[in-house]
Amino acid sequence: MGCRPLDHKPKKKHRKGLWSPDEDQKLKNYIMMYGHGCWSSVPTNAGLQRNGKSCRLRWINYLRPGLKRGMFSMQEEETILTLHQILGNKWSQIARHLPGRTDNEIKNHWHSYLKKRVAKKAETEARIKDECANNQSLMVEALPPVDSISQNSTAESFENKDGLILETDHSWGAQKNNLPKVLFTEWLALDQFHGQEPVNPGTEVDLKSTNIDQYNIPNVNDDGLLHSLFLNEGPFEMQSHDLFVDDMIRSQSPFSFQDPNSDSGLINYFPREFDLFCDDIYM
DNA sequence: AAAGAGCACAACCGCACCCGA
DNA sequence: TTCGGGTGCGGTTGTGCTCTT
CATH class of the missing domain: 1.10.10 (Arc Repressor Mutant, subunit A)
Incomplete structure (x- = not known):
């Protein structure tokens, strides 16, 4: 593109194989x-x-400069697993969330190691599920409504839309009045959102009952960033959460969280960090 | 010590898409 | 509008190293 074809170039025999x-x-x-x-x-x-x-x-x-060589860290592996669950084999998209890693490297690591790990995990989970079913104990259930969550409840399991069992810890419910606010300050995939009710900057939205697609994200602010505040009053329903993370990843843009412990001090996060952030809070 | 199995990584191949002529 | 070259991506193969028997 934008390159002039090299006319009348004699067909050269190109070297193949390893680079010297x-x-x-x-x-x-x-x-x-x-x-x-x-x-x-x-x-x-x-x-x-x-x-x-x-x-x-x-x-x-x-x-290319800036490439990270060597072993994948635990955090990188978890990121790959999370993103792969959401995006599938979109290696280049996954690589965008792992600075210094290439799509090829991630793909190779997946095929040689992570794929087996996932399979093993699924097998173990299936076995546990089976055993639980045999014992007629209800170990796997849908996420209960927020109101039904005990203030003192701790870890429990539920199944997401892919049938994967997720462990959640609702002990944060005891601190419900001190829930973190999430402030998104940039959103590139604006054209994905259509609806009658625009979200004005600073609008608080209860995400757990929100179908995000219904919002038409409005103009950017004076500072060039979009400000839409989502106030999380409870655990997301898993579908909403997945959809939400998926949208964030598709937008491929950094965005910001309001520091849970202060009213100022926005910190830029990339989607994978958002995911981990949610894990910290909700899992 | 030798053979072969398994693994990790590099590189190639084919396809789809984009864009300019 | 069509065509062809350039690019990006995902799947697959090739190669060399290590481990096991």
């Missing part, structure tokens, strides 16, 4: 100096016998 340190150096030097511009012209200009596609891949997955 010399090739890496040539590619790196060239891109650091001139940028990649049009990938198809990179190999010629950089003096490489590769095709543009191969150069692009090598740069993105290996040479």
